[in-house]
Amino acid sequence: MCGYKTVVGMVKGMIEELNITVPVALHLDHGTYDGAVACIKAGFSSVMFDGSSLPLEENIEKTKILVDACNVLGISLEAEVGSIGGEEDGVIGQGECADPQECKMVNDLGVTMLAAGIGNIHGAYPENWAGLSFETLEGIRAVTGHTPLVLHGGTGIPAEQVKKAISMGVAKVNVNTECQWAFQKATREYIEAGKDLEGKGFDPRKLLAPGAAAIKETVKEKMELFGSVGKA
Numbered sequence: 148m149c150g151y152k153t154v155v156g157m158v159k160g161m162i163e164e165l166n167i168t169v170p171v172a173l174h175l176d177h178g179t180y181d182g183a184v185a186c187i188k189a190g191f192s193s194v195m196f197d198g199s200s201l202p203l204e205e206n207i208e209k210t211k212i213l214v215d216a217c218n219v220l221g222i223s224l225e226a227e228v229g230s231i232g233g234e235e236d237g238v239i240g241q242g243e244c245a246d247p248q249e250c251k252m253v254n255d256l257g258v259t260m261l262a263a264g265i266g267n268i269h270g271a272y273p274e275n276w277a278g279l280s281f282e283t284l285e286g287i288r289a290v291t292g293h294t295p296l297v298l299h300g301g302t303g304i305p306a307e308q309v310k311k312a313i314s315m316g317v318a319k320v321n322v323n324t325e326c327q328w329a330f331q332k333a334t335r336e337y338i339e340a341g342k343d344l345e346g347k348g349f350d351p352r353k354l355l356a357p358g359a360a361a362i363k364e365t366v367k368e369k370m371e372l373f374g375s376v377g378k379a
């Protein structure tokens with residue numbers, strides 16, 4: 148694993164090299180406790196500790212230790228309550244809804260952001276998905292004050308539902324699968340058109356470029372939809 152100075156130096160170097168003028172975070176998504184500790188030590192600027200599958204007391208205990216460490220170091224800490232499901236053994240379950248009182252207990256530890264299940268799941272949504280539970284979101288918002296809420300499983304949630312969730316306190320939306328699909332489609336098109344067989348089209352820098360550009364386009368579309376353009 149890279150040491151603290153190496154990771155921090157790499158990120159700083161990239162920011163300068165790519166002339167990035169907006170604030171960027173190096174964030175760990177769905178970390179275990181040990182993973183979060185390792186990333187804090189490695190110099191990440193933001194970590195998520197996902198203790199949602201642990202008994203509540205253990206989630207609280209571990210989140211608290213990480214909150215205290217992150218506060219000292221000026222790092223963001225995202226916690227999770229009420230696990231966010233997804234496909235398991237080929238079966239896509241309905242998303243869980245977190246208990247607002249449990250959310251309050253974790254929120255009161257002083258977390259920077261809180262991810263809580265409101266019927267959302269990772270990956271594709273089943274055809275009979277009931278949609279986001281705005282009742283749960285309202286209940287969570289009522290007891291967590293101004294803490295930014297995080298909506299995981301952003302892929303495939305209808306635009307109107309995401310916008311409504313944002314209007315009700317969601318400040319971060321995680322979208323992964325949709326970016327992967329965009330990459331897959333563009334890369335498939337490149338290869339199916341035989342472009343990897345023309346000239347130096349096999350060069351990974353050429354082969355992977357359409358996929359990377361497709362992810363960029365998807366991210367731009369999401370930023371428009373979420374209303375985050377120019378807000379950095």
Ligand code: 13P
Pocket residue numbers: 176177268269270271298299300301302321322323324325
């Ligand atoms: P999707 O892959 O469903 O967009 O979810 C991403 C996510 O929540 C990562 O934490």
